Amino acid sequence: MDEALRAELARRVEADQAMRRAWPTRPGDGAEEDELSRFGAVDEDNTAWLRGVVTEHGWPDSSLVGEAGAHDAWLLAQHADHDPVFQAECLDLLAAAVDSGVASPVDLAYLTDRVRRARGDLQLYGTQFWYGADGLGELQPQPIAEPDGLDERRAAAGLGPFDEYRALMMNSHG
Numbered sequence: 001m002d003e004a005l006r007a008e009l010a011r012r013v014e015a016d017q018a019m020r021r022a023w024p025t026r027p028g029d030g031a032e033e034d035e036l037s038r039f040g041a042v043d044e045d046n047t048a049w050l051r052g053v054v055t056e057h058g059w060p061d062s063s064l065v066g067e068a069g070a071h072d073a074w075l076l077a078q079h080a081d082h083d084p085v086f087q088a089e090c091l092d093l094l095a096a097a098v099d100s101g102v103a104s105p106v107d108l109a110y111l112t113d114r115v116r117r118a119r120g121d122l123q124l125y126g127t128q129f130w131y132g133a134d135g136l137g138e139l140q141p142q143p144i145a146e147p148d149g150l151d152e153r154r155a156a157a158g159l160g161p162f163d164e165y166r167a168l169m170m171n172s173h174g
Contacts, residue, residue, distance in 0.1 A: 005053065006065040009072035012046050016079060040082065047080040050090075059093035061102035070097070074107035084118045091115045109157035117142050125154055126162045129169050139173050141166065 019042045050073065053060055060073040077090035091111050097103035113123035122145035130142050144150060150162050159165070 001066050001069075002057075002064055005057070005060065006069040008049075009060065009065060009069045009076070012049065013072040013075050015042055016046060016075065043079050043082060046076045047083050047086060050076045050080070051086055054090070054093065059090070059097050059103070061097040061100070063102045067104075070103050071107060074104070074111060078107075078111055078114055081114070081118065084115070087111075087118065088115050104158070105156075106158045109154070109159055113142075121145075125157060125159060126150055126165065127159075129173070139170060141169075 019039050022039075053073075057064060060069060062070040064070075065073065074094060077087060077094070080087045080090065091108075094103055094108050094111055098105050098108045109125040110127045113125050113127040116123050117128050122143045123141075124145055126141050126144050128142045129139055131137050131139055154160065154162060154165075
């Protein structure tokens with residue numbers, strides 16, 4: 001295992017999460033332009049760094065950085081919304097790692113939904129929520145494909161029932 005790479009992933013995820021903990025709970029709750037710029041800079045820096053890692057090592061899966069490190073790499077890719085082309089490349093690499101047994105199907109489900117929504121497609125696993133297209137509504141799941149098969153798809157990916165997840169999202173963002 002590459003301990004230095006693992007440690008840098010952990011450091012970057014801590015910065016990512018510290019920034020998100022400081023983010024207003026919902027759009028319009030007081031984030032100033034300079035804060036928004038600073039927050040965006042964290043994601044941009046992490047994405048540029050992850051791109052370099054992927055170029056040098058391939059996807060940082062559990063064989064390279066351990067399970068926690070592989071999850072940290074996924075989180076950086078998940079938050080690379082400003083670079084949807086790279087985010088989609090990460091999705092392909094993560095899917096291959098899941099197929100090889102060195103990455104999490106749960107992480108793959110979340111990134112799948114994120115990339116699909118960025119493309120304007122319906123999400124498959126119901127992992128992505130929003131405050132509506134204008135950002136001013138109530139928290140709700142983003143549009144989901146074939147809702148009747150949602151819990152089966154979630155179970156196949158290692159996710160719990162959607163109703164439980166929705167309740168968790170509503171309680172943590174309400």
